[in-house]
Amino acid sequence: MKRKILKEQLLYLAPVGLFLALWEIAGHIAQTPLFPPLSNVVGVFGSLLSNGILLKSLGASFVRVIAGYILGSLAGLIVGTMMGVNKVVERSLRPLISFLFPIPTLGWLPLLMLWIGINEALPITLIFICAFFPVAYNTLTGIKEVKEEYIKAARTLGASSWYIFYRIILPMASPNIFTGLRLEAGMVWRTVIAAEMFAIPTGIGSLLMNAESLIRVDVIMVCLVVLSLMCFIFERLFLWLENRVTGAWR
Amino acid sequence: MSFISLRNISTPYCLKNVNLDVEAGVLMAVLGFTGAGKSTLLNVIAGLIEYGGDVYFDKYNMNHIPTEKRNVGYLLQDIYLFPHFNVFENVAFGLRAGGCPADGIKDKVEKILELLHIAHLKKRFPKDLSGGEKQRVGLARSIIMEPKILLLDEPLSSLDPATAKNIRKELKILQKSLDLTMLYVTHDFAEARELADRIVVLAEGQIKQQGSFQDVFYQPVEEIQEFVVAAHSN
Numbered sequence A: 001m002k003r004k005i006l007k008e009q010l011l012y013l014a015p016v017g018l019f020l021a022l023w024e025i026a027g028h029i030a031q032t033p034l035f036p037p038l039s040n041v042v043g044v045f046g047s048l049l050s051n052g053i054l055l056k057s058l059g060a061s062f063v064r065v066i067a068g069y070i071l072g073s074l075a076g077l078i079v080g081t082m083m084g085v086n087k088v089v090e091r092s093l094r095p096l097i098s099f100l101f102p103i104p105t106l107g108w109l110p111l112l113m114l115w116i117g118i119n120e121a122l123p124i125t126l127i128f129i130c131a132f133f134p135v136a137y138n139t140l141t142g143i144k145e146v147k148e149e150y151i152k153a154a155r156t157l158g159a160s161s162w163y164i165f166y167r168i169i170l171p172m173a174s175p176n177i178f179t180g181l182r183l184e185a186g187m188v189w190r191t192v193i194a195a196e197m198f199a200i201p202t203g204i205g206s207l208l209m210n211a212e213s214l215i216r217v218d219v220i221m222v223c224l225v226v227l228s229l230m231c232f233i234f235e236r237l238f239l240w241l242e243n244r245v246t247g248a249w250r
Numbered sequence B: 001m002s003f004i005s006l007r008n009i010s011t012p013y014c015l016k017n018v019n020l021d022v023e024a025g026v027l028m029a030v031l032g033f034t035g036a037g038k039s040t041l042l043n044v045i046a047g048l049i050e051y052g053g054d055v056y057f058d059k060y061n062m063n064h065i066p067t068e069k070r071n072v073g074y075l076l077q078d079i080y081l082f083p084h085f086n087v088f089e090n091v092a093f094g095l096r097a098g099g100c101p102a103d104g105i106k107d108k109v110e111k112i113l114e115l116l117h118i119a120h121l122k123k124r125f126p127k128d129l130s131g132g133e134k135q136r137v138g139l140a141r142s143i144i145m146e147p148k149i150l151l152l153d154e155p156l157s158s159l160d161p162a163t164a165k166n167i168r169k170e171l172k173i174l175q176k177s178l179d180l181t182m183l184y185v186t187h188d189f190a191e192a193r194e195l196a197d198r199i200v201v202l203a204e205g206q207i208k209q210q211g212s213f214q215d216v217f218y219q220p221v222e223e224i225q226e227f228v229v230a231a232h233s234n
Helices: A002-030 A038-050 A053-085 A087-100 A105-116 A121-144 A148-156 A161-198 A204-213 A217-246 B038-046 B087-097 B102-115 B131-143 B161-178 B189-195 B213-218 B222-233
Strands: B002-010 B018-023 B027-031 B052-057 B072-075 B149-153 B181-186 B198-203 B206-211
Touching: A002 A038, A038 A053, A038 A217, A053 A087, A053 A121, A053 A161, A053 A204, A053 A217, A087 A121, A105 A121, A105 A161, A121 A161, A148 A161, A148 B072, A161 A204, A161 A217, A161 B087, A204 A217, B002 B038, B002 B181, B018 B181, B018 B198, B018 B206, B027 B038, B027 B189, B038 B072, B038 B149, B038 B181, B072 B131, B087 B102, B087 B131, B102 B131, B131 B161, B161 B189, B181 B189, B189 B213, B189 B222, B198 B213, B198 B222, B206 B213, B206 B222, B213 B222
Parallel strands: B027 B181, B027 B198, B072 B149, B149 B181
Antiparallel strands: B002 B018, B002 B052, B198 B206
16 A cells, blocks of 8 residues: 555656756756756755745735735625626626626736736736636526525525525535636736736746846746746645535535 | 315416315325426425415415425425535524524434434435435424424435335324324325325316325326326236
8 A cells, every 4th residue: 555655656756856857957968047957946046035035026926916816706706696696686797797707817907007007006906807707707607506496495494595595505606616716826826927027016027027137047947936836835725725615515 | 174275376387276275184195297286286385486376374374474484394306405514414404594502403403313213324414325315314304393284295206115115104104293294296106005194186287186095096087097097007
């Protein structure tokens, strides 16, 4: 059994190890600042950590992501719920949502730069948009998928409409809601980086652009690794939450 | 004296001027082909759909009483246990919705789980239950509110014959011990014979015949003769 687990872990880790080894070797062979070896990138990562630049940039991006994500998800949850439980609201808002949902989040950037200006509200608004539509849509879908018979059963057991909503409908819609939250958990990081690269002078995206202008490929690589890690951690966090909340009964 | 009285009940596309009286403590089987209006009849009694006419429980007109206040137990065909609650919470749902104190809930639920021989399942989720176990949990959930009326919509149709027979037996004992007035929808004559005190036959949204099993089985009206012949051959 232990040997089997070890074999499986090796199967996962071997390609990663091979990739890192090839990176190191290729970097030494290339002998150019445009392709630094892994050891250099690790060294730069350490110095960016110790001088506080990385944490400061990451902190700025993190605050924007959290603010935009929480506000966007909450708004999406409220609007999706209202559409799910009220046919009039659904009929009124569905065309608007269907029209706006397909617009890529970064497509809003030029418009928002003109409307909001270049300040903290810009990336937060972008992330808000990024989180809002999928969460609203998934909440609506989740509520619509709750079979009428469950509601009938709850009513015959004496439950009021409000009780049915928060004890039956919302929990049963939660797998869909979590799917929306999880899918966007990684996407909001990609969005904030893009916004910072184009318009905001602080954050990981801005650090990336500065590194590009100084031809510091090692710093660019550090930023990309950090971005990848943040996307991974956020997605995993929501997967874990989803399993905690719905894993026992699904 | 009739405990449930239906007077001139009509629904769009289904029931047509239905009049029915069910006496207290009686188990009445509602027989009929698919689309006859059997489930609609139960939905009317539970107040789950709009209808014309009058529904009386013990002489009280229930037309303006919403479902959640009618105190009617209803076991739907596919049971519809809440998937996110374990067995205990499924059974406790009605009590919690009614604001019953926690101590009372625990006692009542455990008692009813014992009664239906499912106490060992209380921590399991519906996805981990067999068909028969689901039926028992559904039944426990329906009767925990101590309804005077219990409606069952083909509750055993998806079970294997042996399990269905066992549950039918227990259902009959339960009905007598709790003095429940029951309407039991089925299209199975044998099931109706085994369970019912009275039988009502529905076809095309109308009551075609009602009486004891002998009345219906040996002197069937024309509309249900095909039905009875099929039952004879079984």
